Amino acid sequence: MKSFIHNLLAPSRISCLACGKEISESVRGYPEICIGCYSSIPWITKSRCNICGRHVGCPDCSRKDMAPRHFLMNRSAVAYNTVMKEWLAQYKFRGNEAYQPLMARMMAEAMKRMLYELSLRGGNKKFRFDAVVPVPISEERMSERCFNQTRSLAFGAASISKASVLEILHRRQHTEKQSFKSRRERLESMMGVYTPSSDAQHCLISIMQKPVKQGRFHSLFENQKLTQNAPIRLLIIDDVYTTGSTVDACAATLQMLCKSIGATPEIYSLTWARS
Ligand SMILES: [Zn+2]
Ligand SMILES: [Zn+2]
Structure with missing residues (x-):
């Protein structure tokens, strides 16, 4: 007893x-x-490459033959070392859901850092994203794994900001293994894989119309953001940034989508790891 x-x-x-x-x-x-x-x-607290957020010297972003990118910058929470590879494998492939809140919190921390950096760059003006967009997985993958790990990473990142999570991208087909391809082949094969979901335009328009609190009052005319041509700031979320081909393909689709509703796109990305 x-x-x-x-x-x-x-x-x-x-x-x-x-x-x-x-x-x-x-x-x-x-x-x-x-x-x-x-x-x-291995937190990445200081990026050596301003564009892709690499923590080590970056030959990719300074290449002269590099095709123009569709996003402004990427930041990542951690370096993709052996330990982080194991964590992601546990979560993504072995379905160990206990990693979900841990990784979502790590995303929130990286998001805080990114918002701070962007606010500093903008002359200390508070920076905010209009929406956070997770990279989708194909239906085939979804039925194998039953969950999209980037979705919970997106909610983790969005948790510390006022941005809504918009699942407005759809992954068209399942592409063959990317690992055997060259960087260029990889970039090319990814284009056209991500398409806007059927309600994507509607979702974007509605977040632009969201009343924004100004002091004690709700300004109902904040949807003028569209007519004033203020940019729509979207943040793509993925688990790992390797060549940037996935993020770039998603960014290209989001750019088109924003333009189709007459808005100016500003696309950023935040990933859990940077390889
Ligand atoms: Zn770079
Ligand atoms: Zn331990």
């Missing part, structure tokens, strides 16, 4: 999601992992 009560009163021992060791000291905001695993997260 004594040991039963003792067990009830004693704090439950939680083992670390990542390494399995018992958590002796918890990290604020990250209850699932131990302090050792938390300190091994």
